[in-house]
Amino acid sequence: MNAVSKTKKSLFADTSVSKAPVMSREGSVSIHEETTGSKAVKYLLIGISVLFLFVMLVLPLITVITEAFKKGFGEYFKAISDPDTASAVTLTLKATVIAVLFNTVFGVFAAWAVTKFRFKGKKILVTLIDLPVTVSPIIAGLIYVLTFGRQSTIYPFLEEHGLEVVYAVPGIILATVFVTFPFISREIIPVLEAQGTDEEEAAAMMGADGFTIFRRITFPHIKWALLYGIVLCSARAMGEFGAVSVLSGHLRGKTVTLPLHVEILFGDNKFMPAFAVSSILVLLAVMILIIRSIVEYIGKDRG
Numbered sequence: 001m002n003a004v005s006k007t008k009k010s011l012f013a014d015t016s017v018s019k020a021p022v023m024s025r026e027g028s029v030s031i032h033e034e035t036t037g038s039k040a041v042k043y044l045l046i047g048i049s050v051l052f053l054f055v056m057l058v059l060p061l062i063t064v065i066t067e068a069f070k071k072g073f074g075e076y077f078k079a080i081s082d083p084d085t086a087s088a089v090t091l092t093l094k095a096t097v098i099a100v101l102f103n104t105v106f107g108v109f110a111a112w113a114v115t116k117f118r119f120k121g122k123k124i125l126v127t128l129i130d131l132p133v134t135v136s137p138i139i140a141g142l143i144y145v146l147t148f149g150r151q152s153t154i155y156p157f158l159e160e161h162g163l164e165v166v167y168a169v170p171g172i173i174l175a176t177v178f179v180t181f182p183f184i185s186r187e188i189i190p191v192l193e194a195q196g197t198d199e200e201e202a203a204a205m206m207g208a209d210g211f212t213i214f215r216r217i218t219f220p221h222i223k224w225a226l227l228y229g230i231v232l233c234s235a236r237a238m239g240e241f242g243a244v245s246v247l248s249g250h251l252r253g254k255t256v257t258l259p260l261h262v263e264i265l266f267g268d269n270k271f272m273p274a275f276a277v278s279s280i281l282v283l284l285a286v287m288i289l290i291i292r293s294i295v296e297y298i299g300k301d302r303g
Contacts, residue, residue, distance in 0.1 A: 107226075140243045142246055175244045
């Protein structure tokens, strides 16, 4: 019996030994081919991405900066210190700040209502929040012109009380608020949906009021998403052109934002001042990208 069992063990041992090299060779060949193929695809995709980014993003930015300083620093600072440019910068920042403040308050309230409560019309509310993304900015501007313009039914009331919307600063602010409407709420809603309602319900059962629940439970979860949404909202507000163009009337020094001012300068064949003003938008965009990267890094690190 011992001889038989030893014979069986030796047979099984020989079988395993004879099969092992075959499997290892096949496995090593397939892994090597897969690794080689994936590296080739990886480098190809990286090369295409870098080329695309260079042509579509880096090259235009280099062109803007080069043309802006083409005639020297003196002409550049003369162009950006023009009173119309200063007015455009002021109006752009004013509209951006007001739009961000409004959309921050609305976005937080809307996201909290949609994710923490059940009520009729929730889907309609979510659809309305996404509406500015689907509507062209130019159409949005025309809507405000029809709503608050001379042909509107409420225009006599506005005129009687001295309220100007179309071709005035309030119209610029309304257009900016509209196009940036969903950015903050759409950043917060997925976070609150992932969080659920268990913590809020437990706090409510222990006697905490709504403000305490929001301050101590809800807000710590959404603070980084809120900051990220504010950054995106600010970037979109500064670069808005379509809706603002319809509502502004292109009144220099009054209703012209930075993108509109660049268009006006190009129309007047003032190319170097146009590039100089464009460089301000480039600088603001770079600052926003840096802030966004910092917020995203800190949020991931602490999340």
